[in-house]
Amino acid sequence: MAELAIGLGFLPAYARLQRRVQRAVDAAIGKFAEHTHAGLHLERLAGARDPHIRTIRVDQFYRGVVLCLGGDRYALLDVLPHEDAIAFAVSRRFTVNQVLGVLEMRDQAGIEEFAGNELPQRPSAALFDHVSVADFARLGVDEDLVPLLRVIATDQQLESLAGRLPEAQLDVLKGLASGLPVAEVWAELADRIVSGVDTDDLLTAAHRTPERIRFVSGPMELAAILAHPFDVWRVFLHPTQRDVAYRATYSGPVLVTGSAGTGKTVTGLHRAVFLAERLPDGQKVLLTTFTRALADALTRQLYRLTTDPAVRARIDVISVDKLAYEIVARDNRRLAVADSEVVDQLWEAAAKTGPTYLNRAGQVTTFSAAFLRHEWEQVVLAQRLSTIEAYRDAPRRGRGAGLRAAQREQVWTAIDAVVRELARRRLRTHTQLADEAAAILGRGTAPYQHLVVDEGQDLHPAQWRLLRALVAPGPNDMFLLADPYQRIYDSHVSLAQLGIEVRGRTRRLTVNYRTTHEILDLSVRVLDGDPAIGLDGRDDTLRGYRSITRGGVPELAAHGSRDGECEALIERVGTWLEQGVEPHAVGVAARTGQLVKTVSRILGEAHIPVADDKRGTDGVRVATMHRMKGLEFQCLAVVGLEAGVLPAPHALTSATEDPHAHRQDLQRERCLLFVALTRARDVLYLSHSGMPSPLLPVSR
Numbered sequence: 001m002a003e004l005a006i007g008l009g010f011l012p013a014y015a016r017l018q019r020r021v022q023r024a025v026d027a028a029i030g031k032f033a034e035h036t037h038a039g040l041h042l043e044r045l046a047g048a049r050d051p052h053i054r055t056i057r058v059d060q061f062y063r064g065v066v067l068c069l070g071g072d073r074y075a076l077l078d079v080l081p082h083e084d085a086i087a088f089a090v091s092r093r094f095t096v097n098q099v100l101g102v103l104e105m106r107d108q109a110g111i112e113e114f115a116g117n118e119l120p121q122r123p124s125a126a127l128f129d130h131v132s133v134a135d136f137a138r139l140g141v142d143e144d145l146v147p148l149l150r151v152i153a154t155d156q157q158l159e160s161l162a163g164r165l166p167e168a169q170l171d172v173l174k175g176l177a178s179g180l181p182v183a184e185v186w187a188e189l190a191d192r193i194v195s196g197v198d199t200d201d202l203l204t205a206a207h208r209t210p211e212r213i214r215f216v217s218g219p220m221e222l223a224a225i226l227a228h229p230f231d232v233w234r235v236f237l238h239p240t241q242r243d244v245a246y247r248a249t250y251s252g253p254v255l256v257t258g259s260a261g262t263g264k265t266v267t268g269l270h271r272a273v274f275l276a277e278r279l280p281d282g283q284k285v286l287l288t289t290f291t292r293a294l295a296d297a298l299t300r301q302l303y304r305l306t307t308d309p310a311v312r313a314r315i316d317v318i319s320v321d322k323l324a325y326e327i328v329a330r331d332n333r334r335l336a337v338a339d340s341e342v343v344d345q346l347w348e349a350a351a352k353t354g355p356t357y358l359n360r361a362g363q364v365t366t367f368s369a370a371f372l373r374h375e376w377e378q379v380v381l382a383q384r385l386s387t388i389e390a391y392r393d394a395p396r397r398g399r400g401a402g403l404r405a406a407q408r409e410q411v412w413t414a415i416d417a418v419v420r421e422l423a424r425r426r427l428r429t430h431t432q433l434a435d436e437a438a439a440i441l442g443r444g445t446a447p448y449q450h451l452v453v454d455e456g457q458d459l460h461p462a463q464w465r466l467l468r469a470l471v472a473p474g475p476n477d478m479f480l481l482a483d484p485y486q487r488i489y490d491s492h493v494s495l496a497q498l499g500i501e502v503r504g505r506t507r508r509l510t511v512n513y514r515t516t517h518e519i520l521d522l523s524v525r526v527l528d529g530d531p532a533i534g535l536d537g538r539d540d541t542l543r544g545y546r547s548i549t550r551g552g553v554p555e556l557a558a559h560g561s562r563d564g565e566c567e568a569l570i571e572r573v574g575t576w577l578e579q580g581v582e583p584h585a586v587g588v589a590a591r592t593g594q595l596v597k598t599v600s601r602i603l604g605e606a607h608i609p610v611a612d613d614k615r616g617t618d619g620v621r622v623a624t625m626h627r628m629k630g631l632e633f634q635c636l637a638v639v640g641l642e643a644g645v646l647p648a649p650h651a652l653t654s655a656t657e658d659p660h661a662h663r664q665d666l667q668r669e670r671c672l673l674f675v676a677l678t679r680a681r682d683v684l685y686l687s688h689s690g691m692p693s694p695l696l697p698v699s700r
């Protein structure tokens with residue numbers, strides 16, 4: 001029987017084929033699975049750049065493109081309308097990467113055309129002047145490409161060549177072009193380099209390229225893939241991600257960083273499955289994240305990744321808050337979580353009746369409700385301080401201006417009053433629950449074998465203590481995913497101080513697979529360029545962070561009034577839906593809950609379906625920027641981007657009161673906008689009424 005492989009790049013296209021054509025494709029593929037070589041009508045093409053390429057008739061209009069891998073082995077690469085299939089088959093060439101040993105595809109005709117038309121002369125300064133021929137070879141760049149690379153002078157030229165080059169080599173070139181030194185680009189590849197690559201052996205190379213080529217055991221497996229083609233394609237990993245997810249053993253906790261859209265979640269899901277597959281029944285992996293909605297999204301993605309019920313049963317997916325609640329609830333039946341409005345009222349009352357002090361400007365001031373609450377969460381609960389004596393000497397990391405001893409006494413008294421009131425009402429906040437759950441677990445045995453934590457950047461120290469207590473320290477204990485540029489709450493965490501040592505076990509992902517180059521460029525400009533501090537206490541950086549797709553330039557619409565802005569939004573969303581974008585693939589983000597309500601109402605009135613989780617209805621998702629965390633939309637509108645709304649005045653400490661805290665608050669608002677913008681996949685639309693927000697980058 002001919003061994004069959006399928007090119008995964010074909011799956012999204014297959015998903016969009018008409019059912020009639022899909023059936024014809026299924027029949028043609030069935031021939032592969034059932035017949036020997038002699039039974040297949042594979043046609044050679046005159047003028048093909050690659051001697052291994054054939055085509056196969058699917059029906060009157062469609063042809064499949066097939067790659068002979070050697071012997072009786074074939075990979076079906078794509079199914080296209082007749083003319084397109086011929087053009088594709090004639091122009092492509094398949095090669096084996098000389099250092100990674102993976103199968104690569106290049107658009108040979110496109111490269112030839114580019115070399116002939118666009119770059120007649122050698123420029124005085126080229127993009128890769130600092131890279132020697134030997135360096136190119138060491139990084140797996142094909143020798144025949146080097147003369148062409150020598151005449152590329154700008155990022156734009158590289159971009160216009162991008163779609164024609166082999167993918168792994170393009171990654172290398174983009175890394176070099178983004179300013180990474182050769183040694184660092186090599187280090188990104190190092191774990192994937194294989195020795196003794198035979199560049200003539202396409203079959204071995206195809207087996208080394210599971211993210212492109214999937215070998216199937218027979219018609220059943222093939223049918224399973226084709227039943228959910230888009231989902232299967234989405235959960236495949238790039239070699240760098242695969243390397244991180246499938247390492248057999250990490251000697252202790254590992255921290256995977258990478259900014260928005262670099263595939264942290266997908267990598268974490270693969271890790272969870274990889275670990276669960278190796279566990280005996282009865283032992284478990286915990287996959288956890290920040291909110292319940294994100295945990296639900298993880299469950300859906302996990303179910304696409306594995307259909308094996310035994311593996312699924314070994315993975316618990318649950319948010320950190322829910323987990324804490326369940327652990328404490330086992331010991332305490334009368335457990336009630338404090339409503340955030342109730343907690344806000346208690347802090348407001350504490351601030352009103354609380355102490356006064358002279359601020360830097362010499363005015364008599366009260367400690368604000370926000371200050372007191374943050375002091376409680378970020379200092380008192382973070383360090384488990386239970387007495388004034390402990391609080392008096394405690395460090396106040398990340399909390400801005402210092403407090404004198406007398407002020408600390410005053411603050412403690414105010415905090416203590418709120419904590420007592422919560423206890424009197426038998427209420428607990430989520431952070432208190434996490435703290436209590438960690439203490440309960442500390443008295444017993446750890447319930448999980450492995451932990452995978454997504455969206456780790458915003459977890460509170462009490463939550464980290466809980467996570468630490470859930471799994472015994474040891475190999476493969478914790479797999480942590482976080483992006484410090486997406487930190488939108490106040491936690492300042494040093495994992496090492498919480499008993500989670502990741503030194504020597506940090507990995508970084510740099511390629512954004514979600515967002516177009518244009519959207520990413522705008523989003524990154526929102527951040528002010530300062531490095532963010534990672535969970536390992538080190539400066540994180542966006543160096544080498546890049547997108548691989550291109551699209552339209554995000555649009556920024558200015559309006560004179562909110563009504564005008566809303567009308568334009570209705571029109572915009574309406575157009576997306578008319579163009580065939582599914583309602584659930586459209587998102588609208590705003591800074592305030594109030595604006596979210598307004599937008600939801602006006603979209604509803606315009607008969608646009610709006611998602612409502614409480615009622616379980618599907619539709620366009622309208623949510624605050626905070627609630628957008630972790631999500632993704634094909635088309636996204638971010639509205640209400642005016643001064644006075646963003647940055648939100650209530651979220652900022654005044655610069656006169658505390659300049660350090662002010663800067664920090666402002667940075668958090670920037671990160672929030674960054675999170676919102678990077679939810680967009682293909683199209684981003686921004687709008688404001690009145691003066692634009694000062695956080696919007698000035699257009700270049």
Ligand SMILES: Nc1ncnc2c1ncn2[C@@H]1O[C@H](COP(=O)(O)OP(=O)(O)OP(=O)(O)O)[C@@H](O)[C@H]1O
Pocket residue numbers: 234235236237238241258259260261262263264265266267483486512513514629630631632678
């Ligand atoms: N190797 C890949 N090839 C194609 N698509 C990918 C790849 N890796 C990730 N993706 C897709 O890119 C998008 C972003 O991935 P994911 O949500 O895992 O990123 P993330 O780093 O967790 O993002 P964020 O931090 O912004 O929430 C998803 O649609 C995912 O399916």
